[in-house]
Amino acid sequence: MxxxxxxxxxxxxxxxxxxxxxxxxxxxxxxxxxxxxxxxxxxxxxxxxxxxxxxxxxxxxxxxxxxxxxxxxxxxxxxxxxxxxxxxxxxxxxxxxxxxxxPFAPRIILRRLRERLAGAGMSMQVGAECEYFLVRRGPDGTIVPADAEDAAAKPCYDARDLTRMYDHLTEVSAALNSLGWDNYANDHEDGNGQFEQNFGHADALTTADRVIAFRYLVRMTAERRGMIATFMPKPFTGLTGSGMHLHVSLWAGEQALFPDDSDPRGLGLSTLAYSFVGGVLSHVPALLALLTPTVNSFKRTGAPPPNSGATWTPSRATYGGNDRTHLIRVPDGDRVEIRVVDGAANPYLAIAGLIAAGLDGIDAGLDPGPVGGLAGPGRAAAVAAELPPTLLHAVEAFVADPVITGVLAAAGGAGVPAYYAARRRAEFLDWHSRVGSWETRRYLTAF
Missing domain, CATH: 3.10.20.70 (Glutamine synthetase, N-terminal domain)
Structure with a gap:
């Protein structure tokens, strides 16, 4: 409807x-x-x-x-x-x-950031690319790709693997189109059992709502066929992780603010767009607490190449043109793609964080530096070459960044940032305190 x-x-x-x-x-x-x-x-x-x-x-x-x-x-x-x-x-x-x-409600927080953006005379359009795996539990409780035939070393775009999941994918596609969401592509991604189904962009709040509904729809559709649809960022050590790449653009009414055909750097972006990019890059360490918010997330970022040969996940705070290795890709002058966001991200908080970071860059007139470089003048120069290696590192960066903690306090809840940080720390420490199979293999007879 x-x-x-x-x-x-x-x-x-x-x-x-x-x-x-x-x-x-x-x-x-x-x-x-x-x-x-x-x-x-x-x-x-x-x-x-x-x-x-x-x-x-x-x-x-x-x-x-x-x-x-x-x-x-x-x-x-x-x-x-x-x-x-x-x-x-x-x-x-x-x-x-x-x-x-x-004030602890993510949807309320995003509403407040949209109001802040509107106060600056702008609105944001967002498109989300939601990747997920279809898996089953094996007899020993471990997960395996739901399609046992989906076992190629380079399965990306494989027509046969795609066809075997035809019923699931087309049912989801038909549901998206019945909602008027404009499903325009469905593909097999880089990991065995990994898929992506795309729908059209919309305003920031609408897209966040749609991501929540999409996850629910995909999960329930898969369960009816005896499968588990997981948006877990890195369910398999040897396979590519799942992202939720966000394509964002700023508008003033009907006027797009990012394009500029005379851009001397050749990406087709305006000065305002470069400042937005500079703002995001300058806050990346803290932003990761919102964009990659789980222990598992950091097994996707900076991971060694999987079986297919490439992670497709950024490990450094860089930007560039139509190059999927950058944290911020510029496929054209109309938008920028934030590629570090993963399948575990809360869409309301992720988008709110990007609005705040981008506005900070615009307000400060930041420049992200040379295309493909690690940093530019001003605060953007403080960007670390490498991303935080764990959730705990990202939480500490978050706590130290008043712009990003200010996102969670935006709805009037002064205690929200500390509450959120405490939950993320507790998650990390809960994982860190458990003895796993890697440790027993490495240390049981090592000494």
């Missing part, structure tokens, strides 16, 4: 024959939390919200004694998902507590 201003949630559901709606919000860790609301109760849900015990939901910034989170549905985010279940739809919600927007 297409969006129509002023149409209520109940009216949208009635037009689609929807009988139940997943009233959904996402916590700081990226977990989608929902209640199943009958169509007959949608007017009440839109007026009064949907209640959740926030501490039970996960990374919401609450303790057990806190008041309920009241999730207020945004009718404009409504999507019908009859291919998942007949009569099912999903709507994204803005969490509130005691009548006020909840």
């Amino acid at each position: 297409s969006r129509s201003a002023g149409v209520s949630l109940a009216e949208r559901a009635a037009a689609d024959g929807t009988t139940f709606v997943l009233a959904t919000f996402v916590d700081l860790d990226g977990k989608p939390c929902a209640k199943l609301v009958p169509a007959a109760a949608l007017d009440r849900a839109q007026a009064d919200g949907v209640g959740f015990a926030g501490f039970a939901a996960g990374g919401t910034g609450q303790v057990p004694s806190d008041p309920d989170i009241i999730a207020m549905p945004d009718p404009d985010s409504y999507v019908a998902l009859p291919t998942v279940r007949p009569g099912l739809a999903m709507v994204q919600c803005d969490p509130h507590v005691d009548g006020a927007p909840w």
Whole structure:
């Protein structure tokens, strides 16, 4: 169903024959939390919200004694998902507590960054390339590619591997097009069992909402066929990891602000676009706490070449033209592609972080330096040649960067950055404290 201003949630559901709606919000860790609301109760849900015990939901910034989170549905985010279940739809919600927007909510945070961008007379368009693996669990509990025949050393774009997953891919494609998302390509990626399905760009909040709905749709579609769809950044040591490359551009009304045909550097970018790039590069170490937010993420960045011969994941803070080894690729003057973002990223926080970093670059007039270089004048010169090697390093960079911590405090929650950093540190230390098979192989008889 297409969006129509002023149409209520109940009216949208009635037009689609929807009988139940997943009233959904996402916590700081990226977990989608929902209640199943009958169509007959949608007017009440839109007026009064949907209640959740926030501490039970996960990374919401609450303790057990806190008041309920009241999730207020945004009718404009409504999507019908009859291919998942007949009569099912999903709507994204803005969490509130005691009548006020909840500052720990990623969707609220992105709203505030969009307002900051609008205050500068600009808006952002974002396209997301979501990569994922289709896997099954083996008898010993380990995961393997769902298609046992998908075992070539260089499987990327293989027509045969693509065809064997035809039913899954075309069902997802048809669902995306029924939503008006313009699915324009579906391909086998560089890893065995890895796929990407592309849909059209939209404004920043809409694209973040769509990423959440897309992940849900893909997961449920795969489960019905006995498969697991995983957006885990690096599920296999020897295979390429999964990214969520974000294509971003800035606009003033209908005017695109990034293109400039007279660009002396040859990339077709304006001075403003170069300052945006300089801002992102200057904050990359801290941004990774938002763009690559898990322990596993850092087994994708800087990884040695996998079986196929190339990681396709940036390991240094560089930018350049149509070259997929850069952290920021410029495929044309209309947009820039942030390639370091991975499948675990919370889309609301990732996009909010890019807005803040880019605006900082524009405000400071930063220059990213020569094409392909590691740094330029001003603060961009402080960019490390290599990216933070672990989540813990990225968290420490995050804590030390007031521009990026300011992203999480943007909705008025002064304690949100520290809360987020503590959750990421705890994740790292939980992993670090566990003895694994690598250690027993290396140390059991080494001394």
